[in-house]
Amino acid sequence: xxFKKMESNFTFADISLFHSMEHNxxxxxxxxxxAVTDWSKIESLxxxxxxxxxxxxxxxAYPPLILLKCLLLSQWFKIDSDPELETQINDRISxxxxxxxxxxxxxxxxxxxxxxxxxxxxxxxxxxxxxLLSQFxxxxxxxxxxxxxxxxxxxxxxxxxxxxxxEEEKKKRExxxxxxxxxxxxLKFFRDLESDWTSRxxxxxxxxxxxxxxxxxxxxxxxxxxxxxxHHDSPYLPLCVAGSCHTENPIKKVFADKGxxxxxxxxxxxxxxxxxxxxxKAAPGMELTAYEKERNKAISKIRYIxxxxxxxxxxxxxxxxxxxxxxxxxxxxxxFRQMAFNLLRGTKVIKxx
Numbered sequence: 406x407x408f409k410k411m412e413s414n415f416t417f418a419d420i421s422l423f424h425s426m427e428h429n430x431x432x433x434x435x436x437x438x439x440a441v442t443d444w445s446k447i448e449s450l451x452x453x454x455x456x457x458x459x460x461x462x463x464x465x466a467y468p469p470l471i472l473l474k475c476l477l478l479s480q481w482f483k484i485d486s487d488p489e490l491e492t493q494i495n496d497r498i499s500x501x502x503x504x505x506x507x508x509x510x511x512x513x514x515x516x517x518x519x520x521x522x523x524x525x526x527x528x529x530x531x532x533x534x535x536x537l538l539s540q541f542x543x544x545x546x547x548x549x550x551x552x553x554x555x556x557x558x559x560x561x562x563x564x565x566x567x568x569x570x571x572e573e574e575k576k577k578r579e580x581x582x583x584x585x586x587x588x589x590x591x592l593k594f595f596r597d598l599e600s601d602w603t604s605r606x607x608x609x610x611x612x613x614x615x616x617x618x619x620x621x622x623x624x625x626x627x628x629x630x631x632x633x634x635x636h637h638d639s640p641y642l643p644l645c646v647a648g649s650c651h652t653e654n655p656i657k658k659v660f661a662d663k664g665x666x667x668x669x670x671x672x673x674x675x676x677x678x679x680x681x682x683x684x685x686k687a688a689p690g691m692e693l694t695a696y697e698k699e700r701n702k703a704i705s706k707i708r709y710i711x712x713x714x715x716x717x718x719x720x721x722x723x724x725x726x727x728x729x730x731x732x733x734x735x736x737x738x739x740x741f742r743q744m745a746f747n748l749l750r751g752t753k754v755i756k757x758x
Contacts (some may be wrong), residue, residue: 431499437752439503443540444470450532455524467513471504472521473533475513478503480745483721485728487515522737530740531648537747538625538651544755551621551658551682553711554645554665556638558610559631559735560726561600565611574598597730603634610634613727615739618645619711621660623754626714626743627651631736638664643673658682660707682707718742 448470455469475490478500484490494500494512501508542548566574575598577583586592600612616630616638628648630641642665649656659674660682674681684704685697693701718724722742727735 429499431497432502434749434752435499435503438748441541441544441751441755442537442748446536446540447473447533450529450536451525454526454529467517469521471506472513472518474504475518476522476741477745477748480722480742481749483723485723487518490518491515522734525737527733527736527740530737530744534740534744534747535651537744537751538627541625541747541751541755542652542654546623546754547654548620548623548625548652549627549649549654549656551660551707552618552627552646552649552656553621553660553708554616554618554642555662555708555711555715556614556616556641556664557715557725558603558605558634559613559615559724560610561597561612562727562730562735563597563600565602568602571598571601595730597727599633599732600727601633601635613732613735614638615724616641616645617711617714618649619714620649621658621707621710624710624713624750625747629736629739629743631732631739633732639667639670642670646673646677646679660704662705662708663701714746718746 448468451469451473475494478484478494479487479490482493484493491512491514494504494506498508501510506512538548574596578595578598584592603610603614612634614632614634614636616628616632617626618628619626628645630644630648632641642659642661646656646659656677656679658680661670661684663684663686665683666686670683671681674683682704684701685693687693715724722745724739724742728738729735
């Protein structure tokens, strides 16, 4: 089975709307994204481990790059469901132009988006994000000299249940009968059993935690990792640092709040020749010195860049709540959000030729 051929022939509808498209702000924004992105290299990364059916029967598949762009549209335009994404693509001129579809071509079916998402691995998405940041670096941007690391809580896609009930549901899921519905068919929907409970500022929270590192200069998202909410922030600093190495430029300094303060992280930074920008925390019987207090204030003025990403994705992508009930699918969704955010940020940072 091959891929559909995306014809670029103009229809009468394309020609009649040509002049109006010149003033379409969404088209202007997506043309700017195309101007700073080499999509062919990203497509080659998708195709490395992309399973394609070998049967000669059935309809031809959509090229995976088009499906990737479809999921990016859902991030940029706050589209919460695959059926709604299909409807919007069929309805909007700007979407079809970005995807390379003529007006007489229909959108991929919403089930196609779901299957495509399940075929992409976290490793593939990380490689795609690395390739995108490398492309930006090749245009003269110095990325990851300094990085800012932080974490935020994310609500579960399922309603909260007690710890006792959660353990009971996990045991039930592990049994063969727990994976079947009342008719004996495999369950199509599972409640979220990978989220757990934690507390912040004495407020209980049921869900996940997103650990993120952001470039201190341009604000590009460099790494993101999803874990159960109870996982402490501090052990994920080395993982975020390692995931932020996208270019040949070494990381010079890591900024983080008091939650990452500790000997293990200080030793990690020292052994890797990275300057310590972690805020200091007072210990029992040991107050912070005047210098440490001023140092913390200086670091807090730099840390706003990661809070800015959290705020924007909270507002425009509903990132405060998990979209799926499986940890791995939420991790891939976060990587899509990272890519979508970086593409928009790239159009603002990279000067057009």
